[in-house]
Amino acid sequence: MPVPFFMATLVLYLIGTGFFLAYLLRRSEALSKVSLAITGIGFLAHTVALLTRMMEAGHVPLASFHEAMSFFSWTLVLVFLIVEVRHRIHVLGSFMLPLALISLLSAAALPKEVPTLEPVLNTVWVHVTLSMLGTVGFAVAFVAGLMYLIQDGLLKSKRFNVLYAKLPPLDFLDHLNQQSIILGFPLLTLGIIAGALSAEFARGSFLNWNPEQLWALVTWVFYFVVLMGRLTVGWRAKRAAYLTIIGFACVILTFIGVVLKGHGAIA
Amino acid sequence: MNIIAVGISHKTAPVEVRERLAVPDSRLGEALHRLCSYPGIKEGVLLSTCNRVEVYAVVEDVEVGYARVQEFLADTHLSLSSEQLTPYLYWHMDDRAIGHLFRVAASLDSMIVGEPQILGQLKDAFEAALTHKASGVILNKLVKKAISVAKRVRTETKIAETAVSVSYAAVELARKIFSNLGEKTVLLVGAGEMAKLAAKHLINSGVRRVMVTTRNPQGALELAKRFNGLSIPFDEFRREMAEADIVLCSTGASQYLIRAEDVQQAVRRRLNRPIFLIDISVPRNIEPAVKDIDNAFLFDIDDLEMRVEQNREERRREASRAERIIEEEVRVILHWLKSLDVTPTIVALRKRAEEIKQAELEKVMGRFGHLSPQERGAIEGLATGIVNKLLHGSLVTLKAEADSAGSAMFVEAAKRFYSLDQAPTPEHQDSTDTPESEREHSGKDR
Incomplete structure (x- = not known):
């Protein structure tokens, strides 16, 4: 059973989140090392948990919502670690890790049994993987937007506190926001196409106009507009930050809708 | 043998006084020679910047040293008498003098705390003292340590990180x-x-x-x-x-x-x-x-x-952390200084020789199990004779140099020749020695 590793990851992310939040509010830089180490170990445990689950199930562990959420959390931490290694922005962990923890907690709350897939649905993991990766992009954009708004507010109100000292420059956050959408949007697009194709094969209709599918389309259109606005008429900086926060809220709503209706299995 | 620091800085003297005492680079060599020509001054370093003029010296007697250095400072400018200078001067000895040097190097005593120029100026002053052979074993070690302490302070605290203009x-x-x-x-x-x-x-x-x-x-x-x-x-x-x-x-x-x-x-x-x-x-x-x-x-x-203003506040906070680092480093250097005293070195040398002798004797005696008391006595006598004759010259020299300018150098040499620092027993002795040595130093200070 991969459950021990899953639980270990959960505990490590919880402790890591605690340390990262303490780091955020303390003047000292020393806590960042501890937080990073815990996160790193947690990530390894998480990787083992995912791999064991995959071997047990005999397919990519993305057939249930539990698996999807766990994968989502894992990718978030991966992205954080990559950005951390490249730019040494520890404070990003104070925002990303709580998000990873929340998604892992929701994974824990969802049914954990390995679903047996009908043969027609065994391509569904392509849809899930791509959509999840796209969503990770939006999540990072959300975090960057949130950090942007905080730093913007601190600069505008001239409150040069600990948070101000730790947050990275505004244009870095704006760039991170842009890159995440640029990477996330095509992935989501492919994810939706893959989903439509699987549905076509499984049900014979690629779209049956249920509310979740509608929400997904709305989200897609929303991000499309956000991306185009940025690339053409300068929807960057503060506006982009607001838009990506709203967008991510839509994504979460879609998710909740799908999960509530689907009761654990993606089909 | 004591270390003293005497000088004026932006904290104690107005610029009209500081500018008169300042020694331009071109006259630094001459000034250092003059400083070391005073009887009782064994080593000297002269630090002259726009914010401070100070002398670090190794002297035989603290009071005499203070007076000589004050004379020296007054002599740098003809219009100043030694007495006129008194209200502007500060005098530090031993651990306080070393602490002062470290604080100056780490820019804790600067007008703008944390500004980095002072370290370069100290390095230059040290170079000059080396070139003119004014500094010796003790000041060399102290100034080098001061430079490394300054670097440690800069990396471990945020004292120089924020903008103060x-x-x-x-x-x-x-x-x-x-x-x-x-x-x-x-x-x-x-x-x-x-x-x-x-x-x-x-x-x-x-x-x-x-x-x-x-x-x-x-x-x-x-x-x-x-x-x-x-x-x-x-x-x-x-x-x-x-x-x-x-x-x-x-x-x-x-x-x-x-x-x-x-x-x-x-x-x-x-x-x-x-x-x-x-x-x-x-x-x-x-x-x-x-x-x-x-x-x-x-x-x-x-x-x-x-x-x-916020950054200044931050620097002040960091300065107190820096002070703790300096206290720690002063203790380390005091320990080293203590080890330069002649007497403990002689004791350690004798002890080391005795240990070697005993170890070698045991080996020999073990090999010849059936020796008569006379034979034992003869072998022991032989060993003792060789050890004593070999040590004699070193011990006499150390005793003779105890109060001379070069004592630190001889002690340092003796310690290296006989590896007194590495031997396990002297080290053990050191650790029991520490509290005593500290007590002695703080006693001297009062």
Whole structure:
């Protein structure tokens, strides 16, 4: 059973989140090392948990919502670690890790049994993987937007506190926001196409106009507009930050809708 | 043998006194020779900067040393008598003198705490003392240690990290908006001193494109040349503002030169890329309403000064952490100094010889199990004789040099020749010795 590793990851992310939040509010830089180490170990445990689950199930562990959420959390931490290694922005962990923890907690709350897939649905993991990766992009954009708004507010109100000292420059956050959408949007697009194709094969209709599918389309259109606005008429900086926060809220709503209706299995 | 520090600094003497005592580089050699020619002064280092003139010396007697160094300082300028100098001087001995040296090196005693120049000045002073053979074993070790302590303080505390001048605070703020100043453009409006200084700091921090405008076109051309930038006609700069990421404004104008709508327009033309405006003019030249425009960040002189004050506060906080590092390092160096005393070295040397003798004897005796008492006595006598004869010269020399200028050098040499530091037993002895040595030092201080 991969459950021990899953639980270990959960505990490590919880402790890591605690340390990262303490780091955020303390003047000292020393806590960042501890937080990073815990996160790193947690990530390894998480990787083992995912791999064991995959071997047990005999397919990519993305057939249930539990698996999807766990994968989502894992990718978030991966992205954080990559950005951390490249730019040494520890404070990003104070925002990303709580998000990873929340998604892992929701994974824990969802049914954990390995679903047996009908043969027609065994391509569904392509849809899930791509959509999840796209969503990770939006999540990072959300975090960057949130950090942007905080730093913007601190600069505008001239409150040069600990948070101000730790947050990275505004244009870095704006760039991170842009890159995440640029990477996330095509992935989501492919994810939706893959989903439509699987549905076509499984049900014979690629779209049956249920509310979740509608929400997904709305989200897609929303991000499309956000991306185009940025690339053409300068929807960057503060506006982009607001838009990506709203967008991510839509994504979460879609998710909740799908999960509530689907009761654990993606089909 | 004691270490003393005597001198004046910006804390104790006004500039009129400091400038008279200051020793120019060209006369440093002569001054060091004069310093070391005083009887009782064994080693000396002279640190002369615009904020301080001080002498670190190794002396036989503290009181005599104080008097000699004071004489020396007074002699550097003919119009000063030794007595006139007294109210401005400070005198430190032993651990206090060492602590002072460390604090000076770490820039805790500087006018602007944390400013880095002093370390370079100390290095130069040390070089000069080495060249003129004024410093010896003790001061060499002390100054080198001071330099490493200063580096430790800089890496372990944030004492030199933050901006403590208004012009530099502008750069610090710019860094919170732009991650790479290298690809940014700065527009300098007016030729106020502080703005020019800030522009210089920005260029040093990587800004490459500079645009300059002043009401007087000739002035703009000159400034542009100085900053290797572009001069812009004053009437048109508002339009050019969209090109600039950073606007530095400092003119003598009595009304707003840059209005909110100008900035609004610039931001729009910049497609919402943030613009950073600094108004160092009094009265202000940028309309305060700019602060309500999204993606425009306006800071005036009060904001910058507030930032500087906060940073000073931060430096003071960091300074107390630095003080703890210094206390720790002074203890380490005192321990080393203590080990330079002749008596413990003689004791350690005897002990080491005795140990070697006993070890070798045991080996020999073990091999010949059936020796008569006479034979044993003879072998022991032989060993003792060789050991004593070999040590004799070293011990006599150490005793003879105990009070001479070179004692530290002989002690150091003896310790190396006989590996007194590595031997396990003396080390053990050291650790039981420490509290006593500290007690002794603090006792001396009172």
